[in-house]
Structures are given as structure tokens and as C-alpha cells.
Amino acid sequence: MPVVRIPTPLRPHAGGLDRIEAAGATVGEILNQVTAEHPALRERLFDGEELRRFVNVYVNNEDIRYLDDLATPVAASDEVSIIPAVAGG
Amino acid sequence: MSEETAIGLKCRLCGKTYPKEALNFCTDDFGPLEVIYDYEAVARTLRREAILSRPRSMWRYRELLPVDGEPTVGRQVGGTPLVRADRLARELGVSELYIKNDAVNFPTLSFKDRVVAVALSKAVELGFQTVGCASTGNLANSVAANAAAAGLEAYVLIPDGLEQGKVLGATIYGANVVAIEGNYDHVNRLCSQIAFRFGWGFVNVNLRPFYAEGSKTMGFEIAEDLGWRAPDHVVAPMAGGSLIGKIHKAFQEFERLGLIDGPVKTRMHGAQATGCNPISATVRSGASKVKPVRDPRTIAKSLAIGDPADGYFASRLIVETGGWSEDVDDESIVEAMQLLAETEGIWAETAGGVTLAVAKKLIEQGRIGRDESIVLCITGNGLKTQEPMLERMRKPVVIRPSLEEFEALLGASHATARADADALAAGVV
Numbered sequence: 337m338p339v340v341r342i343p344t345p346l347r348p349h350a351g352g353l354d355r356i357e358a359a360g361a362t363v364g365e366i367l368n369q370v371t372a373e374h375p376a377l378r379e380r381l382f383d384g385e386e387l388r389r390f391v392n393v394y395v396n397n398e399d400i401r402y403l404d405d406l407a408t409p410v411a412a413s414d415e416v417s418i419i420p421a422v423a424g425g
Numbered sequence: 426m427s428e429e430t431a432i433g434l435k436c437r438l439c440g441k442t443y444p445k446e447a448l449n450f451c452t453d454d455f456g457p458l459e460v461i462y463d464y465e466a467v468a469r470t471l472r473r474e475a476i477l478s479r480p481r482s483m484w485r486y487r488e489l490l491p492v493d494g495e496p497t498v499g500r501q502v503g504g505t506p507l508v509r510a511d512r513l514a515r516e517l518g519v520s521e522l523y524i525k526n527d528a529v530n531f532p533t534l535s536f537k538d539r540v541v542a543v544a545l546s547k548a549v550e551l552g553f554q555t556v557g558c559a560s561t562g563n564l565a566n567s568v569a570a571n572a573a574a575a576g577l578e579a580y581v582l583i584p585d586g587l588e589q590g591k592v593l594g595a596t597i598y599g600a601n602v603v604a605i606e607g608n609y610d611h612v613n614r615l616c617s618q619i620a621f622r623f624g625w626g627f628v629n630v631n632l633r634p635f636y637a638e639g640s641k642t643m644g645f646e647i648a649e650d651l652g653w654r655a656p657d658h659v660v661a662p663m664a665g666g667s668l669i670g671k672i673h674k675a676f677q678e679f680e681r682l683g684l685i686d687g688p689v690k691t692r693m694h695g696a697q698a699t700g701c702n703p704i705s706a707t708v709r710s711g712a713s714k715v716k717p718v719r720d721p722r723t724i725a726k727s728l729a730i731g732d733p734a735d736g737y738f739a740s741r742l743i744v745e746t747g748g749w750s751e752d753v754d755d756e757s758i759v760e761a762m763q764l765l766a767e768t769e770g771i772w773a774e775t776a777g778g779v780t781l782a783v784a785k786k787l788i789e790q791g792r793i794g795r796d797e798s799i800v801l802c803i804t805g806n807g808l809k810t811q812e813p814m815l816e817r818m819r820k821p822v823v824i825r826p827s828l829e830e831f832e833a834l835l836g837a838s839h840a841t842a843r844a845d846a847d848a849l850a851a852g853v854v
Contacts, residue, residue, distance in 0.1 A: 341618075343617070344621035349452075379453075381455075383454075388454055389456075389714070390455040390456055390457065392732075397611065399717070401717060402717075402719050419614050419617050419618070420450040420455050421455065422455065422633065423449060423616065423734055424629050425665015
């Protein structure tokens with residue numbers, strides 16, 4: 337199953353976990369499943385149906401904005417990372 | 426300082442407040458955190474006379490910097506020249522032009538010494554022993570040098586393929602320098618994961634709210650050196666998009682404290698390279714979201730951030746202040762670097778070429794008035810980005826140590842001038 341990496345400061349809202357396994361064929365499906373299990377994450381990651389402005393999501397090493405956003409396909413061996421966008425520069 | 430003037434952090438989106446801790450984003454909505462100040466406390470001690478009585482470094486505005494007590498790192502950073510650039514002004518056809526020259530900042534020759542001085546002073550205060558950064562080069566140099574001087578362990582992550590001067594300028598200080606296969610955005614993402622996992626103080630990740638405030642001192646110095654006023658126009662280079670906003674914030678804070686007359690009407694202009702122009706493209710298209718650039722390609726490597734963290738705020742600021750943003754190609758960057766060097770004797774890095782070339786474009790477009798005051802922000806030193814210039818510069822002529830060969834080199838006109846000089850000398854004797 338694909339694994340989702342949770343950024344350290346959000347772990348209190350994810351049952352203390354740093355990696356969560358979740359079923360799904362796309363980034364959207366996987367994040368829906370994770371946030372169904374951990375509802376406190378839902379409002380933090382999403383504004384309605386869209387990811388918030390300062391949330392970046394990667395499948396392995398690729399930013400999903402360069403792929404197909406939430407419709408980006410995810411294979412069983414893939415890792416999905418949630419990374420705060422406010423860094424660097 | 427007897428009083429702590431920075432009182433906490435606040436989310437720029439939802440306003441949720443946090444204590445002064447090593448955290449860069451709001452855990453409710455991922456919005457950026459910014460330092461909040463008690464401006465009444467600031468106003469009690471930060472007056473013109475007080476500033477003028479202090480040493481000429483960035484710390485003369487210390488009440489507006491988020492360090493509690495005396496700074497411990499980078500105490501001599503800042504106080505760089507604001508140069509009245511009349512020869513360059515004539516070339517550009519404008520009347521009042523200044524260069525804010527952070528190419529000679531101490532100790533590592535870029536504006537990054539300002540942000541690092543604040544971030545590492547804060548890191549020491551918070552008890553970090555290991556610090557780090559994601560960098561396109563200048564920040565790597567500054568973190569490495571300032572960490573060395575402060576006795577901190579440093580991990581500096583850079584994209585592979587940086588200019589040699591910038592790589593050497595990090596390794597010389599004994600920092601752990603790690604080059605990442607990929608571009609800056611890959612480096613940055615990795616650093617976001619590293620900082621929290623290992624509990625290190627990454628200046629532009631978890632220490633970023635404090636770090637970013639250091640850039641304000643460039644604006645404070647500009648306003649003070651202009652005789653306590655904000656200019657009509659500022660042109661600043663944009664990588665992550667933070668600097669331009671902090672310079673404007675500096676003018677606003679000075680206005681709020683009565684140190685300059687308001688209202689501040691400075692038009693903020695942002696400069697990018699065409700090969701990495703996410704912010705200027707956003708300004709020009711009027712889009713509400715910044716579209717990242719996947720594969721930045723420009724000789725201005727210090728500006729090659731395809732996914733700028735403050736791109737959204739920078740583009741809004743530019744529009745709101747009546748400024749504009751343009752981008753320029755590599756050839757224009759090199760030409761502008763030469764123009765600055767030949768007219769003002771200032772050798773800026775490639776990013777400085779971007780800033781000047783964009784300024785030239787904005788003047789030609791009429792977006793910058795020819796009789797208005799203009800400040801160009803030069804943020805880094807040309808010694809560090811020699812590669813693109815080496816092949817373009819004339820090589821020195823080689824002659825034997827012979828007067829005849831030198832005269833032959835100068836040609837007939839100089840020979841005549843020499844004969845006149847000889848006659849004059851003879852007359853005097």
C-alpha cells in the first residue's frame with residue numbers, strides 16, 4: 337500500500353504517526369482516506385475540495401502540480417509526502 | 426536592550442498566534458508565521474538620536490529585530506554603502522539613482538549575512554547546537570561562516586552545479602556541505618524534512634520567521650541614508666520573494682514609529698531572470714496563484730528558485746504598491762553587470778545584473794519616472810559568480826617590459842599626447 341509521510345508538526349493531529357499507509361489509486365483518494373481516519377488533518381490540508389495554498393504534496397520526488405494534481409496516479413510502492421510550502425529563499 | 430520588543434509569531438493567513446519558537450508555518454492552515462512586535466515598546470527607545478548614536482551595523486535598529494537581549498552572531502553585519510550613482514544615472518537617463526551595495530556586506534559579501542545574523546543569534550538563544558540551510562549559494566556561504574565564528578555545527582545543502590566560488594565559499598569554513606542532485610526546490614523540500622526530524626535549526630525552514638526579519642535592515646539603512654525618507658522606487662531581485670516584502674515592511678515600520686514622514690508611497694519593483702520567472706509571470710498575467718517553474722535555467726543561479734515561498738505575497742505587494750515586475754535574459758544580465766562595473770565601479774553578481782537590466786526596462790517602459798528617486802538593491806558580489814563572465818571578458822594584452830611596445834600599444838594619439846607632455850615639462854624646468 338502507498339505510504340503517506342506526515343510533517344512532524346502535524347503529527348499530534350495524526351495520532352502521533354509519521355507514516356500512514358492508505359489505500360487509493362490517486363493522491364486525492366489516498367488523502368481522502370487518511371483524513372477520514374484523522375479528521376483533524378482534513379481542515380488543515382484542505383480548503384473545501386482543494387489543497388490549501390501553502391500545502392505541497394509530492395509523489396516520490398515529484399511535486400503533484402507538475403503531474404496531475406490530486407488526480408495524480410499513485411502505485412502501491414509510492415510514497416506521498418506532505419510538505420509545508422513556506423520554506424527557503 | 427532592557428525590553429523584549431518581539432512578542433510572538435502570528436499566522437499571516439488566519440492570525441493565530443504562537444510563542445517565539447522554531448516554527449515556520451501555522452499548524453492550522455500551513456500559512457507563514459511572522460514575528461509580531463510591541464511597537465509601543467519599540468517607540469520608547471528607537472528614535473533617530475538613539476539610532477545615530479549606535480555603531481553603523483544592522484543592529485542599530487535592534488528593537489525591530491526578533492532577538493531578545495544582545496545579538497551573539499554577526500554583530501558587525503550591515504551598514505553597507507548607499508551609493509549615489511550619477512554616472513549610471515546618466516546612462517539610464519534618470520536624475521536620482523542609488524545603489525544599495527550589499528555586495529560588500531560583512532562577512533560573506535551578500536545580503537544573506539543580515540538574515541543569518543538574526544537566525545543564528547536566535548538559534549543560540551533557543552539552544553540549537555546544529556544549524557543548517559537550503560541554499561543557492563550566498564546563504565550557504567553566510568551560514569557556514571557565521572556558524573564557524575559562533576562555534577555551531579553547520580549542515581549546508583545546495584543544488585549540485587553551483588558556481589565554484591559559492592561552493593568553495595561554504596567548504597572553506599568547515600561546514601558539512603551536501604550537494605543534492607536536482608535544483609533548489611529539491612534541496613528545499615529535503616531541508617523541510619530534515620529540520621524537524623533531527624531537531625536542528627534550519628535558518629530558512631524552522632527559523633524562517635526570525636531569519637526573514639533580518640532583510641528589513643536593508644530597508645532601514647536605505648531610508649536612513651536617504652536622509653530619513655523612503656524612495657519613490659525600489660528595484661529588488663526576487664528568488665523566494667521575501668526580500669522585496671521586508672524592504673517595504675521596513676519603510677512602513679519607520680513610518681509607524683515617526684522616523685520617516687508618511688505615507689510611504691514607494692513603488693516596489695521585482696526583478697527576475699527569464700529562465701526562472703514565476704513571480705514576474707504572475708504579476709504580468711494577473712493570476713491569483715503563482716505557477717512554479719519546474720526546471721529553472723539561468724546564469725543568475727542565486728535567483729533560480731522555481732517554487733518561491735513568498736511568491737504570492739511578493740506579487741500582491743508589487744501590484745498593491747503600483748510597482749511592476751519584469752524578467753531579462755542571460756545576455757541582458759551580463760551586459761548590465763558590465764554596465765554597473767564600468768559606470769560605478771561595482772562588480773555585482775549575476776543577480777545584480779538582473780536587477781539593473783530590469784530597472785533599465787522599467788525606465789524605458791515609463792513605469793519608473795525619470796525624475797523620481799530610485800534605489801537598486803545589489804545583493805551579492807561578482808567575485809562569486811565568475812563563470813558566465815570569464816568567457817565574455819577581454820583577456821589582457823601581453824607585451825614585453827618595453828617602453829616601445831607599450832607606446833606601440835597605445836598608438837599614435839597617445840604618442841602625440843606624450844610629446845606635448847614632454848614639451849610642457851621642459852618649459853616648466
